[in-house]
Amino acid sequence: MKLYNIKYHNEQVSFIQAAKKGLGSKQGLFFPVNLPNFNLDTINSMLKINFIDRSYEILHSYIGNEITSNNLLMCIKNAFSFPVPIKNISHNISCVELFHGPTLAFKDFGGRFLAQILACICDKEKITILTATSGDTGAAISHAFYGMDNIRVVILYPKNRISPLQEKLFCTMGENIETIAIESDFDTCQSLVKMAFDDVYLNKSIHLNSANSINICRLLAQICYYFEALAAFPEEIRNNLVISVPSGNFGNLTAGLLAKSLGLPIKRFIAATNTNNTVPRFLDSGIWEPHITIPTISNAMDVSNPNNWPRIKELFHRKSWKLTDLFYGVVSDEKTKSSISKLDKIGYLSDPHSTIAWHVLKNSIKEKEHGLFLGTAHPAKFQDVIENILNKKIRLPYELTKYNKLPLLSYTMKPNFNILREFLLK
Template sequence: MKLYNLKNHYEQVSFLKAVKMGLGEHQGLFFPIDLPILKAKELDAMIEMDFLTRSVKILSMLIGNEISINDLKKYVYHAFSFPGPKIAPVTDNISCCELFHGPTLAFKDFGARFMERILSHLNTNNEIITILTATSGDTGAAVAHAFYKSKNIRVVILYPEGKISKLQETLFCTLGHNITTIAIDGSFDECQTLVKQAFNDHQLKKNTGLNSANSINISRLLAQICYYFEAYALIPKKHRNNIVISVPCGNFGNLTAGLLAKSMGLPIKSFIAATNTNDTVPRFLKTGKWKPYNCISTISNAMDISRPNNWPRVEELFHRKKWKLNQLGYGSISDNVTCKTLIQLKNMGYISEPHAAIAYKLLKNQLQSNEYGLFFGTAHPAKFKNVVDDILNITVPLPEKLKIPSKLPILSHYMKPNFEKLKKILIT
């Protein structure tokens, strides 16, 4: 598999090199040179496969012979060794695709665990690798648990202090060992800026073996393609011709993966980019002007991002496929409407959380009578227990995976968004 840097098309690297580098020159994202397309018979055969077998097939098509099929199978089976996507009907023509049944109860378990396998595969010389990543909530836990006690891999996670849920925080800030967490007095965008500054420091990169586990890393993105095919396979055949998928969007990696699945031939009719009040992309799609505002804290905190890293990949794919951006559905939802939507979902018999509620609301508003809608449930409601309990006047039970961490002390460092201080932590 060959990829090119979106900011310098002459910089072309293999899949494994792209995973190891994370970003290219000038902090450019890597993008596949070749986009494989499934023939109708191939797609039909693939849809009949089980999730793990199909995932190996999809990733082998994308990665090629850089990893042997036996090794790839081993890595996929290890990475996805938890319950896969589940379809939960909400109305006659709308269902939730639940992606939160993994170790950290969020969709990011798929990509983070696959990336850990690939980096371990790469690290044959037992060199020290430092994973530096920013999180607006769920990435931190998924990455921390995926790499916890991995040999010669150190993980440093930045998150906006007080702007993720307490249970999200306890999942990754209580581990210790090779996991270092830093609470930043600022927004997610400021955390992300610090990560970019670190990657711009070439000496620091070299000395620490710096890499990123955000969705900017191509290995995470490719792994996420797999569950779009599974979602399609789980939907009754009578609904498969007119599927619309609404995706809660923060850094836009999840939507990018879905669009790549469509580019491979998965017959998704359309997508909806669903955001909260941090609506840079919906405003851009409406006006044609890219104008990020300061990030606003909301109850859907994992989407509190005003400068989404993956958007250039979305634009590149639309350009490559000669799709029109105005074919992409979009919208933003306020906290007030999100609360009302959570109540509506409860009254229909489905307990959700703020991110999925936003995706549901926009899907319900835009779905046509002949279409079948799927909205992504990206995190378990218990991860936002305080918010959900308060809005719905219920007590969401804590899953076992959250009970123990919730009783442990937070081990984080605390600092202002200061690169020199971050640098000292990285080199110690």
């Protein structure tokens, strides 16, 4: 598999190099030189086989023979070891629940696959995973890499801007997992990570890698659950399926669009955001103008300068698709709260991010279409928010009660790159 740097097309790397490097020069994202495509007969056949074997076909179409078939299949089996259930919400809307992994969020798919791949290709080479999280990535990455020899994980997150239970899931582990609460917002955390990758000496000294969805390895893994979701529906529904994606850093939507590029018959996508709405404003006006990030109850989507948007633009350009065909919707905190209540009244408990996707989908679905929204996190991870909205207690699953009792081990740091650089080099 060959990939090129979107910002510097002459820089081309293999899949293994891209997985190890994370980012290209000038903070450029890697993108496939060749975009594989399956015909409809092949797609229909793939949708009849099991999740693991289908995921192998998808990922092998990108990766090729850089990783042996046995090793790739082993990585997939170890990473995708939990179910992807579909829940019917109403007669024409369903939810694909992506939060049944060990950290109760969709990030487990990409995080676990990346960990398996790096363990497979890095052997005894020492590397440092440096990543930023707006909530769920931190837990997925820390659990996926916990205890791995020769891999140090450093996670930046915005202080006081993620839920207490999200924080407990990855800031209580210790050993090879180090967490830093940055006294700013997620965009600043993301900027600090990019500055580290631009520092040649730092990069070479500690062998930096990223586990954000800027790493193509993590992104490719997420394509697989879109196929799994469609496999649950009969053909007449598949051909009229509209998928609403809660969007913050836009990696999840990028993966869905890559699934469509492979030939998966998705009628249209909806990018659902909170009031940090840089992309919807761009789609409306053609002007890219990130604003100051606004804290919301859907904190994982509090991103004003989404990393993966350049990949979406590149894909639309390569496929000759029109950006005007990408639907979108913006949901305020007040509407999110009322929608959580509405869903609860019809018997479905939903987290704020997934609720935003449902809200936009419900208001834009057309006759004869079937809507599918992505359930990206277990609602219990936002216990305080949801209990305040619904005025009732919700039960915490074991995965959360286990870590909720442990002390936080995070460092607190000013948003200063020199301080971070010294920390990384210690």
